[in-house]
Amino acid sequence: MTVRVKLEPSPEQGDALAATLRACNRAANHISQVAFAKGEVRRNGLQSLVYRHVKDEFDLGAQATVRSVKKVCDAYATLKANLRAGNLGPKGSKRRNKAESKPIGFREDAAQPFDDRMLSWNADNKTVSIWTTAGRLKGVGFRCAPDALAMLAGYRQGESDLVFRDGEWYLFATCEIPAPPVTEPADWLGVDLGIVNIATTSDGRVMAGRGLNRHRARMAALRAKLQKKGTKSAKRVLKRIRRKESRRATETNHIISKTIVTAAERTSRGIALEDLTGIRERVKARKDQRYRLHSWAFAQLGAFVEYKAQRVGVPVVHVNAAYTSRQCSACRHTNKQNRVDQATFACRACGMTTHADVNGSRNIRHRAADAWKRGAVNAPTSAP
Structure with missing residues (x-):
């Protein structure tokens, strides 16, 4: 800490x-x-x-x-x-x-x-x-x-x-704060990370990013306006508001991470997150979407979840995020057409329809459970 x-x-x-x-x-x-x-x-x-x-x-x-x-x-x-x-x-x-x-x-x-x-x-x-x-x-x-x-x-x-x-x-x-021993999870809480919805859990809880995204849009417009003006007073305002956006994002990530860890601790579950390493280099965003992609603080949110979970003995597992948005969490059928739009998932095989991010978080939950059973992750040696 x-x-x-x-x-x-x-x-x-x-x-x-x-x-x-x-x-x-x-x-x-x-x-x-x-x-x-x-x-x-x-x-x-x-x-x-x-x-x-x-x-x-x-x-x-x-x-x-x-x-x-x-x-x-x-x-x-x-x-x-x-x-x-x-x-x-x-x-x-x-x-x-x-x-x-x-x-x-x-x-x-x-x-x-x-x-x-x-x-x-x-x-x-x-x-x-x-x-x-x-x-x-x-x-x-x-x-x-x-x-x-x-x-x-x-x-x-x-x-x-x-x-x-x-x-x-x-x-x-x-x-250096001593952490309690990690307990054996009874189940897993899958967490799907995103830009439109910052975090969505397999319980169906959606933590939307609309407020933060609007704040970022306002701050970007304000910075552009002040930079174009270029006067001394405009530069003073720019100096005053610097890092305001990042502080807002940090506060939001602290609130969301605490919510996730509290839910997992209360129900004796582990937390399953996506491994999004290198996603900014893999994803090809349009010009009007690049700012939102590169201001996405998913790594910070993951770090907050990990250290908060470690303090209460909740295990955290990172799983491969490939095709979690296209795979059906009910029948495991994977098809690009399953993802109807950003918010809707409709399986072409079994007909299951749900929120797309909720479906993705449930796939993450399944993958974490499978990896834990196979021993593909570091299970705690001191677990009861």
């Missing part, structure tokens, strides 16, 4: 934190160039190449230098994973070639990880002591919700990221 706390530094402390981010990210850019030129992205090998120069040239402490090297290595590991998963397109594509042809770059205000040697917490007084290039800053205040404070006091472990966002300073702290 990650806990976000808001720092309340004085103006002088804020300047020191900003200078620290600039120094660390300039060092990270240099390290990234060396890693790209030498083809060395292993932490030990890269650190031996750059440690002395970076520590002296960029006026960083020993631990800040080590963390910057680790940040670069993590960035290249993430790039490699995205390439392997096809998230940047197939080999030879313009987007993939662009990503592979140059070193990874870091903004001057990009987040910087701090470990326990660089950052210490005082949960009782709600203060932190943090290393900067201007020296150690002690007694920097922070504020957060009471449950977040309790989580920090009891479970904080590992690194914390210093983030500067919209003129405010934050620390994102990692907390």
